[in-house]
Amino acid sequence: MRAATATLALILAALAGAASAAEPGLGESVYKRWCVHCHSSGRGNPGTESLRVKYKDSLPAVLLDRTDLSPQAIALFVRQGVLSMPPFRKTEITDAELAALADYMASKYVKP
């Protein structure tokens, strides 16, 4: 529990140091490079299939359709990994790219 919280704090600290104004389209570009292969709609997307089995019909299986995932939550999953998905290193997704990616993927996020 503490480890997860510490990781979240580190991620947030790193993101705070990232570029404040992300390059337009950067988030979508990072999503298409790293995420779309598992998390888009359609056949053969293991991330989408995994979330469909996990949530059944209670939440959308396609991540971009989710309204409950904040940018912070997305950043945590990217840097921590989950189940079969390993974490992504900074040579793959930099902190600036992660901030832009998290914003892009949380575009439908509704703050509770």
Place this chain on the structure above:
Amino acid sequence: MTDRRSFLQAAAAAAAAMPAASSLAAAAAAGAQAATPPPAPRPATSATAPSRLPPGVSRADFNKVLTAWRGTVGGDWVFTSDADVALYRDAYSPYWDEPEERVASAAVAPQTLEQVQAVVRVANQYRVPLYAISTGRNLAYGGSAPAYSGSVVLDLKRMNRVLEVSERNAYALVEPGVNYLDLYEHITRANLDVWIDPPDPGWGSVIGNALDGGGGWTASPFRDHFGSHCGMEVVLANGEVVRTGMGALPNSKSWQHNKWGYGPWVDGLFRQGNMGVVTKMGFYLMPRPEAMQSATVQVTRTEDAVPLIDTLNLLESQHVVNGSTQLFGAGASWSVQIPIYGPEKVVRAQMEYCKDKFAKIANSRFTEGELVRTPLDAATLARVRKVNFGVPDLSTFAMLGRNAQNPSPPGGHIGFSPIIPRTGEALLEYSKFYTDNLPAVSERGTLRFQGPVYMTNWDRTLVAMIMFPIGKDKIMNAKMRAAFEKWVQLAAERGWGEYRTPAVFQDLVANTYSYNNRSLTRMRETIKDALDPNGILSPGRYGVWPKHLRKA
């Protein structure tokens, strides 16, 4: 766009807003709401002193090394904080969170050949062990974690240039950070009429997969990734650069045309090896075939496995069947898929020839599949297995991850992959061997393995793979490790050896290759000591240790 201030102010609320079913998110949420705040994490800056030192290296010396590296690659690309170094853990480690887990002390990520040379020279001066990775996506075989704990990961992901793709001569020259998705995108954007040969997960490095002995899913010879390479550039432990094959000729015009060059061929030293850091590599590409058609041949008598495999072998050796065949079955029922790539008229003729050959096996059933013409339209691509058509993806994780048939997988896996002879007799012997030993090795069925899966996708090779689920449960992981070791020993007693294995089992498997008092291993050690006298490059990789780390 979320502005940075609101992004940070939302921190505490973020975790609470995460779905309750997410264990990660729930953990973060609970931590954020705890009455006693957790200890402040060490700031994740590039200048953070590492918690762990490389073995045998003083903190003072390591600081000098890190300072030199920061000067070479920039402070942002030397990783020493616990959080950054943790990103290099093997997510599928069979020793996750146990003392034996192989972990790094730091990571350094050069972007150019000259930076690699400089990093290696400093490491050699201070005897800092490095562990080179291309993209670190070698999941199930160790991932990005070093074989020798405390090594610094030399992360080559930033060397991500596709240097050349020749459509006329059908080859590519790439750097280690280029993965199959990148190369496919490059070729597609340039509208070149050549195919790559993707392995199961497309996010792996083209160079890394070849160097680890990986294979793919299109036609022979392209799917033997090391076998279809042509030319290397390698940085040795002293920082010197070597180009192999025709690349040794200054101003060579044929580096990616002829792999042999002149004199003894040395490229094999760098396959599953630790003799140098590969910084460029050429690969043969497949001119887009006009069509592909597959067929399935089924037999239903145990003894017919023998002519089934013999016929398959003949057709492959004649280059009539050139696709990645797949073998399924157990007991009396066996089937093989035989994809054929080429011009449509030729494919149809070859298929007729195959049909005639397999018809000689009484009671066999031959079922022709659809002939698929290329290039594939989007609708066709959406219903076929993409990797068979040179299109990389990650769909393999749908089988290995959570799915309707397996709703609670542990997350990771490792594979036991012995090579057995490509004969029906060996197939039946292995099948019986597996069935006979399964009750004891699986603790009377309480350990669930997947397999055996018979991989026939390399020419002349039959790999009888068993998959072991690996997760974060230490007790279950210990049982899986014990079972893995038992399979290795039992198979070696029958003369079956693994072609590739996770880093933590590489010594175990290397020791099974013990002919003539381990003469092959000893020869490799002699070469290792000559090329890398300080033993700094990937110590222990595939069981090759430098002199100062070898056990008596």
